[in-house]
Amino acid sequence: MIGDRIQHIRKDRGFSLSELAERANVAKSYLSSIERNIQQNPSILFLEKISNELDVSINYLLHGEQQDINEPIDDEWINLVKEAMSSGVSKEQFRDYLEFNRWKLNKTDE
Amino acid sequence: MIGDRIQHIRKDRGFSLSELAERANVAKSYLSSIERNIQQNPSILFLEKISNELDVSINYLLHGEQQDINEPIDDEWINLVKEAMSSGVSKEQFRDYLEFNRWKLNKTDE
DNA sequence: ATAATATGTTCTATATAAAGAATAGTTTAA
DNA sequence: TTAAACTATTCTTTATATAGAACATATTAT
Numbered sequence: 001m002i003g004d005r006i007q008h009i010r011k012d013r014g015f016s017l018s019e020l021a022e023r024a025n026v027a028k029s030y031l032s033s034i035e036r037n038i039q040q041n042p043s044i045l046f047l048e049k050i051s052n053e054l055d056v057s058i059n060y061l062l063h064g065e066q067q068d069i070n071e072p073i074d075d076e077w078i079n080l081v082k083e084a085m086s087s088g089v090s091k092e093q094f095r096d097y098l099e100f101n102r103w104k105l106n107k108t109d110e
Numbered sequence: 111m112i113g114d115r116i117q118h119i120r121k122d123r124g125f126s127l128s129e130l131a132e133r134a135n136v137a138k139s140y141l142s143s144i145e146r147n148i149q150q151n152p153s154i155l156f157l158e159k160i161s162n163e164l165d166v167s168i169n170y171l172l173h174g175e176q177q178d179i180n181e182p183i184d185d186e187w188i189n190l191v192k193e194a195m196s197s198g199v200s201k202e203q204f205r206d207y208l209e210f211n212r213w214k215l216n217k218t219d220e
Numbered sequence: 221a222t223a224a225t226a227t228g229t230t231c232t233a234t235a236t237a238a239a240g241a242a243t244a245g246t247t248t249a250a
Numbered sequence: 251t252t253a254a255a256c257t258a259t260t261c262t263t264t265a266t267a268t269a270g271a272a273c274a275t276a277t278t279a280t
Binding site: 026027028029030033039041042043046 | 266267268269270271
Binding site: 002041042043044045047057058059062 | 112151152153154155157167168169172
């Protein structure tokens, strides 16, 4: 939950709730309810303020991890994509291809 | 601006505004005002709905790029490749597709 | 001790995000 | 050729995010 992450990082930084609220220029009452997960749907503006003060990415606040690391793509795939891009394959075309491929797979399954 | 990015990706996907709104389960009136930057502070819930339907990361919607420093391939392509991998497309199949595509392009050029 | 300051929590008030019309303009179909 | 189905935009309304106060405890200082 996002509130837990904010609170955790805040304490790690040695900030009090009031202190962070003041520095980030948000209401401490609201920050309080966010940290305790009473309210869980802050705006991007709020998140930007907080993430700036805590010096952490919004993405980290949202997911608790740096997203790129989860599934690495090997170099061979990277090169294939570069090749695709330079040979003029559009994303939409590629998407169509994927869709067609799925359809083909499902068909042979039955 | 975030609205421009949403609109751009939406069109790239071939979705109409109404269509995306319905699929993402948000009000089209609101999506409309977001895309035109009339309102610019959506909640993370809203962004999650949209990013899910557009199959792109929230981070991309926010910043228009992967925060990774030397990333030559853009986010959308990365996601497409991941999609391809998870739906069982092999590198060989992809190479075949590229070859076929080049052939097709050359053919229509003449 | 007690005043003063800092802590986080509950209130209440207000601004605005977001929904749900109704609207007008296009495209498709009968 | 007009009616149906879609397009996106403006309204109006409702829900809720956020602010700002008042509050209760806990620290710190005098």
